[in-house]
Amino acid sequence: MRIARYGEPGQERPFAADRDGVWRDLSPLVDDVTGATLQTVLGADLAALPEVHPQGRVGPPLAGIGKVICVGLNYRDHAAETGAAIPDEPILFMKAPDTVVGATDPVLIPLGSTKTDWEVELAVVIGREARYLSSPADSAAHIAGYAISHDVSERAFQLERGGQWDKGKNCETFNPFGPMLVSADEVADPQALRLRLSVNGVVMQDGTTADMVFGVDHLVWYISQFMVLRPGDVINTGTPAGVALGRADAPYLRPGDVVEIEIDGLGAQRQEVAQA
Known part of the structure; x- marks a missing residue:
């Protein structure tokens, strides 16, 4: 199943499509797609719902996100390009849910920014509560699906201003998400997906x-x-190699730039960069 939400911010309507590609209106079933309604949506008989042709702005495919947990230096080539050692354990940090915007919404350069950077990432959406899981083998049962995240980062705020990474990770619009949430059963192997950003x-x-x-x-x-x-x-x-922080041949983002992102089977994003 593929889940998407269309409409202006705060007024999005939920839709879903099976492998037949026909979009259906979820409104008769749920008010919106949230953590509380995910299992209802994933178990729905879409053929019983009205066929639609969604148009307009694509919002984040999930409303009411509780928390966004991020993993740093989780690609070997990205660690190498930044001169960092491969971590012994996952490096975790948080993004506030209000950084999340739609896949085609503008990315805003913060006031005073000189090093706003890009990061294409595979996002995992949790579908069932996971507390002290016994082993990684238990994880799949708790995953609802996957989406694209753009983990935008301001490197000077993150690395040069002291404290933790939060200052460079939580600026307005710094997590475009979507355009759709693809259910876990449609992703044969999440460790075999190609990620691209231009x-x-x-x-x-x-x-x-x-x-x-x-x-x-x-x-x-x-x-x-x-x-x-x-x-x-x-x-x-996490993100693969190729961020501005690790490249000598690419400037950081500036107003007027266009960022395009794609992950196999999960759709594409396109953002125009503007000044906050």
Whole structure:
């Protein structure tokens, strides 16, 4: 199943499509797609719902996100390009849910920013509560599906201003999400997905989730040892090489730039960069 929400911010309507590609209106079934309604939506008989042809702005495919947990330095080539050692355990940090915007919404350069950077990431959406899972083998039962996240980062705020990474990760619009949530049963192997990101038509990132240091199942298990993962929580699983921080041949983002992102089977994003 593929789930999407269309409409202006705060007024999105939920839709879903099976493998036949026919979009159906979820409004007769649920008011919106949230952590609380995910299982109802995933178990729905879509053929019984009205056929629709959604148009307009694509919002985030999930409303009411509880928390966004991010994993740093989780690709071997990304760690290498930044001169960092491969971590012994996953590096975790948080993004506020209000950083989440739609897949085609503008990305805003913060006031005073000199180093706003891009990061394509596979996002994992939690569908069932995960607390102290016994092993990574238990993780799959708690995953509702997958989506694209753009983990935008301001590197000067993140690395040069002291304290933790939060200052460079939680600026307004710093987590475009979507355009759709693809149910876990439609992703044969989350460790075999190609991720691509371009800026102004120039490819900057072209990697594969096979290069993750810690795979999806390991991450869900590991994070559940430190916090309760609840339906509607999102995990951003890290980014491959090619970010501006690790390149000498690419400037950081500036107003007027266009970022385009794609992950196999999960759709595509396109953002125009503007000044906050």
